[in-house]
Amino acid sequence: MKGLLVALAGGVGGAKLAWGLAQVLPPEKLVIVVNTGDDAVFHGLHVSPDLDTVMYTLAGIVNPEAGWGVADDTTAALGMLGRYGAPTWFRLGDRDLACHIRRTELLGQGWTLSQATRELCLALGVQHSIVPMSDDSVRTTILAEEGELPFQVYFVERRCEPPVREVLYVGAEKARPSPLFEAALNEAGALVFCPSNPYLSIDPILSLDRVRQRIAGLTVPRLAVSPIVGGEALKGPLAKMMLELGEKPSSTNIARHYEGLCDIFIIDDVDREEAEEILALGMPVEAMPIVMRSPEDKMELARRVCALAGY
Amino acid sequence: MKGLLVALAGGVGGAKLAWGLAQVLPPEKLVIVVNTGDDAVFHGLHVSPDLDTVMYTLAGIVNPEAGWGVADDTTAALGMLGRYGAPTWFRLGDRDLACHIRRTELLGQGWTLSQATRELCLALGVQHSIVPMSDDSVRTTILAEEGELPFQVYFVERRCEPPVREVLYVGAEKARPSPLFEAALNEAGALVFCPSNPYLSIDPILSLDRVRQRIAGLTVPRLAVSPIVGGEALKGPLAKMMLELGEKPSSTNIARHYEGLCDIFIIDDVDREEAEEILALGMPVEAMPIVMRSPEDKMELARRVCALAGY
Numbered sequence: 141m142k143g144l145l146v147a148l149a150g151g152v153g154g155a156k157l158a159w160g161l162a163q164v165l166p167p168e169k170l171v172i173v174v175n176t177g178d179d180a181v182f183h184g185l186h187v188s189p190d191l192d193t194v195m196y197t198l199a200g201i202v203n204p205e206a207g208w209g210v211a212d213d214t215t216a217a218l219g220m221l222g223r224y225g226a227p228t229w230f231r232l233g234d235r236d237l238a239c240h241i242r243r244t245e246l247l248g249q250g251w252t253l254s255q256a257t258r259e260l261c262l263a264l265g266v267q268h269s270i271v272p273m274s275d276d277s278v279r280t281t282i283l284a285e286e287g288e289l290p291f292q293v294y295f296v297e298r299r300c301e302p303p304v305r306e307v308l309y310v311g312a313e314k315a316r317p318s319p320l321f322e323a324a325l326n327e328a329g330a331l332v333f334c335p336s337n338p339y340l341s342i343d344p345i346l347s348l349d350r351v352r353q354r355i356a357g358l359t360v361p362r363l364a365v366s367p368i369v370g371g372e373a374l375k376g377p378l379a380k381m382m383l384e385l386g387e388k389p390s391s392t393n394i395a396r397h398y399e400g401l402c403d404i405f406i407i408d409d410v411d412r413e414e415a416e417e418i419l420a421l422g423m424p425v426e427a428m429p430i431v432m433r434s435p436e437d438k439m440e441l442a443r444r445v446c447a448l449a450g451y
Numbered sequence: 452m453k454g455l456l457v458a459l460a461g462g463v464g465g466a467k468l469a470w471g472l473a474q475v476l477p478p479e480k481l482v483i484v485v486n487t488g489d490d491a492v493f494h495g496l497h498v499s500p501d502l503d504t505v506m507y508t509l510a511g512i513v514n515p516e517a518g519w520g521v522a523d524d525t526t527a528a529l530g531m532l533g534r535y536g537a538p539t540w541f542r543l544g545d546r547d548l549a550c551h552i553r554r555t556e557l558l559g560q561g562w563t564l565s566q567a568t569r570e571l572c573l574a575l576g577v578q579h580s581i582v583p584m585s586d587d588s589v590r591t592t593i594l595a596e597e598g599e600l601p602f603q604v605y606f607v608e609r610r611c612e613p614p615v616r617e618v619l620y621v622g623a624e625k626a627r628p629s630p631l632f633e634a635a636l637n638e639a640g641a642l643v644f645c646p647s648n649p650y651l652s653i654d655p656i657l658s659l660d661r662v663r664q665r666i667a668g669l670t671v672p673r674l675a676v677s678p679i680v681g682g683e684a685l686k687g688p689l690a691k692m693m694l695e696l697g698e699k700p701s702s703t704n705i706a707r708h709y710e711g712l713c714d715i716f717i718i719d720d721v722d723r724e725e726a727e728e729i730l731a732l733g734m735p736v737e738a739m740p741i742v743m744r745s746p747e748d749k750m751e752l753a754r755r756v757c758a759l760a761g762y
Contacts (some may be wrong), residue, residue: 165462182551183553183556184552184555184559185552206516210531213527214525214527214545216524216525216527216545216546216549217545217548217549217552218548218549219530219546219549220521220545220550221549221552221553223549223574224550224553224570224571224574224576225551225553225570225574226553226556232530232546233527234525234527234531234548235527235528235530235531237528237545237552238528238529238530238531238532238534238535238549239530239535241494241495241496241532241548241552242494242532242535242536244495245494245495245537248495259536260535263534263535263536264534291609351640386674400497417747420567
């Protein structure tokens with residue numbers, strides 16, 4: 141067993157595989173690098189939805205129905221914030237709010253997002269490293285037919301309804317990878333693209349200063365798990381977005397997206413017929429069940445990913 | 452009926468009389484000026500305990516058992532803040548937290564505390580003016596035997612146990628009265644010292660730049676309601692503090708405290724025997740029931756205060 145397995149993840153789908161990997165690998169062998177392009181300020185508080193989804197999932201306190209937020213949470217504070225005239229379309233639970241309050245306090249005291257994330261994770265007993273992609277600000281912005289929309293406005297307030305023309309990662313080209321992401325790239329024994337939305341979760345990471353080139357130059361195994369199964373996204377607006385961007389929602393088109401960055405492409409058994417086309421892109425294909433419904437599903441997929449990565 | 456009735460108030464006791472006055476006087480005739488020396492920052496949020504107690508009381512949502520906080524509140528966020536390592540001895544409920552989050556957001560956007568207070572009050576349907584004593588920072592600090600203690604540390608964390616040597620109002624001499632307090636002093640038709648702790652609630656107001664002199668120079672009726680009944684404080688550490696500061700807890704000593712600032716001193720019927728001594732200080736005394744247990748008590752005391760003030 142060699143170096144770190146570096147997993148690139150976004151929200152719910154990424155968090156599921158990250159949880160599986162954390163059951164299979166010890167803390168010193170795994171780094172989960174999480175998209176922060178979705179970060180936003182609500183009520184003056186710094187909210188990092190993807191970081192929190194991964195953190196709550198690994199801490200075992202995630203809301204199992206939603207896949208995000210804290211289990212059994214209440215919305216007493218949000219109700220009052222609404223009375224005070226604040227917008228409440230971004231549903232922040234009371235338990236969840238504590239995380240944003242604490243993070244904002246720490247950032248206000250000069251902590252980096254990496255340091256604050258580590259503090260919060262340790263407090264919840266998460267031993268594995270969950271690392272923001274960057275301590276600098278990157279803001280995923282949807283260029284829709286109607287104009288530019290901040291990510292959470294598009295994703296939550298507008299429920300992904302506005303047709304997407306382009307996705308922008310504002311600030312990404314000047315944003316440096318976080319120190320632990322940087323270190324993980326230097327010590328990587330393998331790299332895994334979790335089954336997250338490439339446009340919304342992975343591309344913000346790849347858009348950071350020199351990250352795409354760094355990953356293109358890695359000589360360790362690089363694997364991607366497709367977020368598309370049978371032409372449908374496992375969660376979220378990916379299939380709809382691909383259509384709007386002029387691409388058929390298929391694992392092949394996801395593989396094309398990662399061309400030059402990925403050595404082994406993992407698809408679901410139901411998409412076996414795409415294997416040949418993906419292989420033609422220079423990526424050997426592995427087919428297996430990739431829909432993660434149960435803890436066993438997550439662990440089994442994680443085990444097979446690790447085996448393919450030589451772990 | 453002439454000018455504004457200006458009520459100076461602190462926390463729970465002041466809020467009760469302020470509520471009574473708000474039932475008796477229309478919004479355009481009453482200004483409630485509230486101590487902000489107790490303000491503190493918890494979890495990076497600006498908390499104004501006295502302002503909130505008065506606001507929640509007038510809005511009809513105060514926790515009736517405690518006299519402060521929001522009725523039927525929960526502490527889900529506080530529980531998580533504790534897990535994240537934040538101190539939780541200052542009990543902030545979820546509904547209460549929304550107020551501090553919103554206030555902090557508005558202050559961060561450049562609003563003054565006066566403006567933020569007005570916004571919050573209007574959102575809760577409070578028509579009467581609740582005005583912070585100052586938009587500048589004043590920090591009531593307890594000089595205890597063991598050294599200086601920030602007010603909330605003394606009051607809440609240490610439960611008023613450390614013996615008090617002196618009470619300091621840090622920043623008061625340079626703090627200006629808030630614009631609406633200033634305007635109210637100019638248009639005052641009467642001034643009322645609510646039955647609040649003089650050291651902790653009223654003196655911070657009197658310590659503001661030129662406020663003591665302004666009140667000393669007022670020619671309109673100035674009334675005080677004693678916070679001491681039968682040698683005991685109606686609420687809080689006042690009697691204990693007076694003993695520690697070398698004064699017998701009595702209405703007479705409270706009257707002495709307001710000498711030169713007050714024209715009519717209102718005591719409870721049980722303290723009638725003190726009337727002569729207080730009169731000797733130059734203050735005619737009115738005795739009546741001043742313990743406010745029911746809404747009727749509060750309204751009746753408010754009616755009698757207004758009548759004495761010529762309203």
